[in-house]
Amino acid sequence: MSGGLEGPPPEERPTPEGRRNKQGIRIDPEVEATHEPRRTVISALVEHEPGVLAEVSGLFSRRQFNIESLTVGPTTDDDRARITLVVEEPDPGIDQVKKQLRKLIPVISVRELEPDAMRRELALVKVDADRPDQVAAVADMYDAKTVDSSPETATFEVTGARQKIDAAIETFGQFGIREISRTGTTALARGTDETAGREPAAAVSSAETANQTTYTQTHTDD
Amino acid sequence: MSERAASVTPAEEQHDDHEETTADSREPGDEGGPDDEAEPTPVATGAEAVVRALENAGVEYAFGVQGGAIMPVYDALYDSDVYHVTMAHEQGASHAADAYGIVSGEPGVCLATSGPGATNLVTGIADADMDSDPMIALTGQVPTEFVGNDAFQETDTIGVTTPVTKDNTFSTDADRVGTDVSEAFALAREGRPGPTLVDLPKDVTNGETDREPDEPRVPDTYEVQERADSEIVAAAAERIENAARPIMLLGGGVIKGEASDVCREFAIEHEIPVVTTMPGLGSFPEDHELAMEMAGMHGTGYANMAITHCDTMIAVGTRFDDRLTGGIETFAPDAEVIHVDIDPAEISKNIHADYPLVGDAGTVVEQLAEAVETSPQATKWRAQCQQWKSDYSMAYDAPEDEPVRPEFVVEALDEATSDRAIVTTGVGQHQMWACQYWTFTEPRTWVSSHGLGAMGYGLPAAIGARLAADDDQEVVCVDGDGSFLMTMQGLSVAVRENLDITVVVLNNEYIGMVRQWQDAFFEGRHSASDYGWMPEFDKLAEAFGAQGYRIDDYDDVADTIADALAYDGPSVIDAHIDPQANVYPMVPSGGDNGQFALTEDQL
Numbered sequence: 134m135s136g137g138l139e140g141p142p143p144e145e146r147p148t149p150e151g152r153r154n155k156q157g158i159r160i161d162p163e164v165e166a167t168h169e170p171r172r173t174v175i176s177a178l179v180e181h182e183p184g185v186l187a188e189v190s191g192l193f194s195r196r197q198f199n200i201e202s203l204t205v206g207p208t209t210d211d212d213r214a215r216i217t218l219v220v221e222e223p224d225p226g227i228d229q230v231k232k233q234l235r236k237l238i239p240v241i242s243v244r245e246l247e248p249d250a251m252r253r254e255l256a257l258v259k260v261d262a263d264r265p266d267q268v269a270a271v272a273d274m275y276d277a278k279t280v281d282s283s284p285e286t287a288t289f290e291v292t293g294a295r296q297k298i299d300a301a302i303e304t305f306g307q308f309g310i311r312e313i314s315r316t317g318t319t320a321l322a323r324g325t326d327e328t329a330g331r332e333p334a335a336a337v338s339s340a341e342t343a344n345q346t347t348y349t350q351t352h353t354d355d
Numbered sequence: 356m357s358e359r360a361a362s363v364t365p366a367e368e369q370h371d372d373h374e375e376t377t378a379d380s381r382e383p384g385d386e387g388g389p390d391d392e393a394e395p396t397p398v399a400t401g402a403e404a405v406v407r408a409l410e411n412a413g414v415e416y417a418f419g420v421q422g423g424a425i426m427p428v429y430d431a432l433y434d435s436d437v438y439h440v441t442m443a444h445e446q447g448a449s450h451a452a453d454a455y456g457i458v459s460g461e462p463g464v465c466l467a468t469s470g471p472g473a474t475n476l477v478t479g480i481a482d483a484d485m486d487s488d489p490m491i492a493l494t495g496q497v498p499t500e501f502v503g504n505d506a507f508q509e510t511d512t513i514g515v516t517t518p519v520t521k522d523n524t525f526s527t528d529a530d531r532v533g534t535d536v537s538e539a540f541a542l543a544r545e546g547r548p549g550p551t552l553v554d555l556p557k558d559v560t561n562g563e564t565d566r567e568p569d570e571p572r573v574p575d576t577y578e579v580q581e582r583a584d585s586e587i588v589a590a591a592a593e594r595i596e597n598a599a600r601p602i603m604l605l606g607g608g609v610i611k612g613e614a615s616d617v618c619r620e621f622a623i624e625h626e627i628p629v630v631t632t633m634p635g636l637g638s639f640p641e642d643h644e645l646a647m648e649m650a651g652m653h654g655t656g657y658a659n660m661a662i663t664h665c666d667t668m669i670a671v672g673t674r675f676d677d678r679l680t681g682g683i684e685t686f687a688p689d690a691e692v693i694h695v696d697i698d699p700a701e702i703s704k705n706i707h708a709d710y711p712l713v714g715d716a717g718t719v720v721e722q723l724a725e726a727v728e729t730s731p732q733a734t735k736w737r738a739q740c741q742q743w744k745s746d747y748s749m750a751y752d753a754p755e756d757e758p759v760r761p762e763f764v765v766e767a768l769d770e771a772t773s774d775r776a777i778v779t780t781g782v783g784q785h786q787m788w789a790c791q792y793w794t795f796t797e798p799r800t801w802v803s804s805h806g807l808g809a810m811g812y813g814l815p816a817a818i819g820a821r822l823a824a825d826d827d828q829e830v831v832c833v834d835g836d837g838s839f840l841m842t843m844q845g846l847s848v849a850v851r852e853n854l855d856i857t858v859v860v861l862n863n864e865y866i867g868m869v870r871q872w873q874d875a876f877f878e879g880r881h882s883a884s885d886y887g888w889m890p891e892f893d894k895l896a897e898a899f900g901a902q903g904y905r906i907d908d909y910d911d912v913a914d915t916i917a918d919a920l921a922y923d924g925p926s927v928i929d930a931h932i933d934p935q936a937n938v939y940p941m942v943p944s945g946g947d948n949g950q951f952a953l954t955e956d957q958l
Contacts, residue, residue, distance in 0.1 A: 137954030138939050140656055140747040148949060149664055151688030157675070157706040159688065180576070184525070188517055195518050225703060232700035238522040238542065241576050 156225045168223030172201065174246040174320045175230060176329040180239035181207060181214040188237055189216055198222060198230050202254075202317030213241065215329065217319045244322075244329040252320040256298045259288040261309040268308055275301040286311060398567055401526075402427035402560035404533025405493065405553075406435045408568035412540045414464050416440060416455060416822050418448040420475075422468020423508060424495030427560035429466075437464075440822070440852060442815065443844035445472050449479020450812050450842070451819030453488045453550075454779060454802045458823035460613070462489040462543040462551075469495045470508030473554075474515065478809050480550045481519040485806025486634060487611060489548035491539050492516075498558040499527065512554045521549030526559050533568025541571035546579035547698040548611055579697065583712035583719045591669075591693040591710035592726035598667035600689075600736040601627045602647070607634025607805070608672015608696060610798040612716035615639070618671060621720055625730040628740045630658045632673050633790060634805045640796040647740060651679040653787040656747025656940045656951055661740050662687055663949035667731070669723070671695040672716045675705040676806060677944070685947035695719045747940070747953070749791060758933035759909055761785065761861045765792040767912045768831060768859060771920055775800060776829040779816040781838020782808045784867035787938040789833040800828075811841030817856040818848055829857070829920060836862040836889050843892075846899040849925035857919045858896075858927045863934040864889050871937045875958050896927035906930040 152160050156168060179185050186205050193200045201219040208215050220230055227245065234243045246252075257280065260268060268287055272279065275297065277289035291301045295318060302313060322328045398404045405428050409417065418440045421429055432439050442448040445467040452463030467476045473494040483490040497506040513525050522542050526532040532555065539551035595601060603622050609615055615638045622629045622645055629639045630647045641648050650658035662668070668690040673679070680686040686706060694701075694708035695716055702711040712719050753760045765788050769776075778793055779802040780786040786803060795801055802820050804812035817832040824830055839860045849856055869884040893903030902922045904915045906929070919926040940951040943958055952958045 137937075138656070138747070138749065138751070140953050142953065142957055143950040146660070146949060147664070148947075149689045153684050153686060153688055153707070155683060157683050157686070157703070159690075159707065159709075184513065184517075187514070191517055225707075229700065229704060232702075236698070236700055238574060238577055 156223065158225075168225055170199070170221050170223050170226070172219060172221045173227055174250060174252060174318060175218045175220060175227075175234070175243060176246055176320060177216045177218070177234055177243045178208070178241045178329040179214050179216055180241065181212050182239060185214070185237075185239045186216070188239065189234065192233055192237065196229070196233060198226065204317045204319050206319070217317075219318045242329045246320055246322055246328065247326070250320050250322050250328075252294055252318050253292060254295050254298050254316055254318050256291045256302065256313055256315040257288055258291060258302060258305050258313050259286055259311045260305050261285065261311065262287040264308060268305075271301075271304050271308075274304070277301060397565060398533065399563060399565065400427065400431065400560065401529035401532040401555075401562045401564055402431040404529070404564055404566060404568050405536050405555065405560060406431040406437065408533045408536035408540065408571075409437055409464060410435060411568060412537065412571045413461070414540075417464040417466055418442050418451040418455070418819065419466030419493075420445050420448060420468070420472060422472045422495060424469035424497055424557045425466055425472065425493070425555070426468075426495070427557060428493060428495070428555060439466075440818070440848065442818075443847050444842065445475030446478050446811065447815035447818070447842055447845045447848070449476040449490070449492065450482065450809070450815035452490050452492070453479055453483045453486075454816035454819035455823045456483070456489040456543075456548070457802050458777060458799050458820045460489070460611070460799070462491045462540055462548075463819060463823075464491050464493070466493045467495070468508065469497055469512065470510045472508075473510055473512040477515060477519065478807070480516055480552065482804050482807040482809050482812065483550035484519045484521065486607065486804070487548050488550070489543045490550040491536070491543045492520075492550060492552040493536065494552060494554050495560075496525075496554045496556040499556045500558070502556065512552070516552050519550070520552050521547075523552040523554065525554045526556065529559050529562030529564040530566045532559050532564075533566060537568045537571040538574060541573045542577065544571075545573050546577070547608075579715075580699075580713050581715045581718050583695070583714040583722055585722070587710055587712055588719070588722045588726050591712065592723055592728075594667055594691055594693065594710065595625070595669065595723070595727050595731060596729050598731040599733060600664060600666040601625075601731050601733055602661050602665040602668055603627050603629045603639075604632065604650070604662065604668055604670040604673055605629060605635040605638040606632040606671060606673025608716050609635055609638040610672075612672060612697065613798075614671065614715075614717035614720055615798040617717050617720045617724065621724050624724075625727065626733065626737060627669070627731070628661055628737060630654075630662050632676070632679050633803070634801075635673065636790060636801040637795040637798045641794045642796060644741075645737075647744070649790055650948065651676075652681070652942050652944075653791065653938050653940065654942075654948075654951075655749060655791070656953065657740065657743035659940070659942065659948040659951050660743045660747070663947075664739075665690050667691055667693070669693045669695070670706075671720060672697075674701045677705075680705060681942045681948045682945045685949065693723075753909070755909055759906060759912065759930065761788045761863075761930075761932040761936050762792045763909065764859060764861060764906070764912055764916075764930050764932065765789055765833060767916055768833070769793045771913070771916045772829045772831060773827075775825075775827075776831060777802060777820045777824055779803065779813045779820055779830070779832045781813040781834045781841075782810045783835045783838060784863075784871065784936070784938050785833055785835040785838070785861040787868075788861065791938075793833075810835075810838040813838055814842050814845040814849075814858060817858065818845060818852070818854060821854045821856050830855070831920075832856060832858040834858055834860045835867060836860055836864060836886070836892070837866045839892065840889075843895070846896060846901050846925060846927070850900040853924055855923055856925050857922075858925070859916070859919075860892050860927065860929050861932050862889060862892065862929055863932050863936065865934060867936075868938070874937075875943075875955055892927055892929035896925075902926040904928040
């Protein structure tokens with residue numbers, strides 16, 4: 134009713150030609166920069182103390198990061214635990230995941246693993262044992278170990294990369310799967326490369342932000 | 356200090372020397388002797404270690420409310436030089452501590468008991484988290500053996516506050532609890548500030564210990580980068596030199612990082628127009644020619660034009676909140692962004708940084724100042740900015756025979772106070788009018804709930820700000836009727852502590868901002884926004900023992916404000932304003948900053 138101000142209305146104002154995409158990146162009309170989600174493994178070395186896992190998982194739900202798996206376990210150092218995360222996000226999202234993790238006080242170091250990193254997952258698959266020979270043949274095909282067998286069921290342990298486990302589960306499906314339990318991906322960097330080292334978090338992030346100057350263009354490394 | 360609190364009774368509140376009373380109470384050793392100061396008695400319990408940690412950190416004030424699980428800490432406070440202000444509600448304690456932190460730059464301290472005490476603190480903690488204000492909260496907890504049993508007044512305070520604290524700690528050991536508090540204090544202050552919390556089970560605070568707390572020190576895993584990468588600084592400097600349409604965008608981080616002076620020098624030397632965010636108000640003097648003032652949803656038209664059309668943005672200490680950016684797609688779409696922030700996670704979070712400069716605001720702007728050799732050639736741009744300032748002037752009509760315009764009241768209050776006067780607000784229309792019509796010239800004079808938008812912030816914030824401010828700084832709270840009603844029980848504190856604050860309630864008997872949005876977006880259906888009736892705040896103030904005033908007409912404004920400011924103690928002006936007044940300019944949520952509406956029909 135009242136409170137209006139004077140001045141040229143919106144339609145009479147000059148408007149800039151540029152735009153940004155939803156990730157806040159200026160769109161170059163020549164090379165439109167879009168970031169498609171990609172799956173990657175992030176490893177974090179954390180203080181081995183109560184509440185850290187809750188803090189990390191809370192961070193992911195709170196910030197709507199798309200997480201596929203999260204595993205945690207002790208390391209050779211009693212005071213340290215390793216958290217391995219598989220996330221699926223566009224590059225800016227992956228960058229945010231790493232930075233937000235580093236901000237948590239109990240987090241010592243964070244690293245995104247190279248695509249060639251060793252990734253393993255374990256699954257327990259409980260199937261109907263109506264056709265024991267065929268079941269055994271499938272188990273053999275996936276190097277699955279028999280963990281338990283009863284007249285009605287057989288339970289196998291399959292270890293390997295996620296794709297292998299997916300394939301094993303699909304193949305076991307023909308016998309009728311009663312239950313499965315999967316651990317989620319755990320991972321280590323290859324050779325002498327350190328998975329998530331003890332370097333201070335700030336040093337890493339400064340190097341990474343420096344690299345960002347190249348982010349104006351399409352950036353994919355998977 | 357409880358003796359002092361008892362000695363300042365409402366009956367005595369009109370002492371001429373109450374200001375001195377407040378000032379005196381800050382002096383360490385005022386109540387004990389100097390000898391106590393020199394040789395503190397060794398700690399004997401966890402609670403004493405907690406209080407000793409506060410004393411070692413130089414804490415002068417704490418804001419809180421007593422209760423079962425926190426009683427051991429309060430017992431230790433009884434012998435301490437830390438002056439405890441008993442608040443009427445824990446929400447007020449956390450807001451007061453937050454405001455204390457904003458004005459002083461040192462973490463404000465709040466305390467509460469377990470369960471409801473802790474949950475009542477949460478609004479203020481969340482506010483401090485959103486605004487990166489230094490604050491430490493100490494909460495009582497049920498004894499460790501009861502934790503997890505749903506004991507009386509048990510809440511999982513760590514669980515509740517994890518998403519809204521920079522860090523929190525559940526103390527498990529009387530020997531360690533003092534150091535936990537020291538560490539929390541250091542973390543609240545260092546790097547990007549924020550709220551920290553220490554949860555104190557009663558058996559830990561009651562537990563025996565002779566361990567003195569360590570000095571406040573951040574944990575080894577926490578590192579802060581002070582200086583930015585010099586290569587990126589050089590590239591950014593080159594970009595600035597070649598800019599045709601540069602602006603500086605100064606955020607709250609400029610104020611928290613004590614970088615106002617260096618930013619001012621940089622902008623003035625290179626003649627770069629300056630836009631601020633809402634938390635950045637006061638970082639640059641708004642009466643300066645280069646000042647474009649606040650941008651964003653209710654920013655000035657000229658700030659939003661400048662931000663939309665710039666080709667180079669030097670953004671310092673801002674997190675590009677959605678209320679600033681509007682729609683991301685249309686935010687400064689032609690600008691190469693130089694982003695200075697101490698928190699690497701803010702870089703390219705919402706707006707991509709072409710030149711990411713992680714580091715302390717003052718240090719990095721100094722690095723830029725050294726690297727920039729020639730000023731940008733931007734004469735035409737500056738003329739354009741001045742033209743926008745005149746095209747989109749914030750002038751308003753104030754016909755004598757109509758209800759009082761809120762803008763007029765804000766300007767009159769600004770006029771009647773010094774440049775260093777501190778303004779606190781609640782949240783809503785009145786807050787926006789305060790942003791728009793107060794001419795901010797000094798850092799740490801604007802105290803508001805920016806990110807969280809917590810109605811009720813204003814009065815408890817004024818209490819915290821008063822105790823942090825210099826004696827010659829006025830503290831005024833520009834409030835709304837809805838916001839004031841949420842925390843006005845804090846008046847009892849202001850009266851008991853005899854605090855010289857002036858509350859101006861811009862009373863339109865609406866939740867005005869909601870009413871404005873309903874008119875614009877919900878066909879004028881005033882669902883739950885129209886109070887239709889409000890208490891008489893001047894009389895209510897009198898009932899509390901404060902001084903009450905009322906404004907109905909333009910003729911009342913100047914004199915009433917002068918009287919209220921002259922009153923030595925808490926006063927409340929119930930200013931009845933035009934209930935139909937709206938806040939403009941306005942960029943609707945997710946809108947294009949450059950397409951701000953000047954009137955409702957442009958939305």
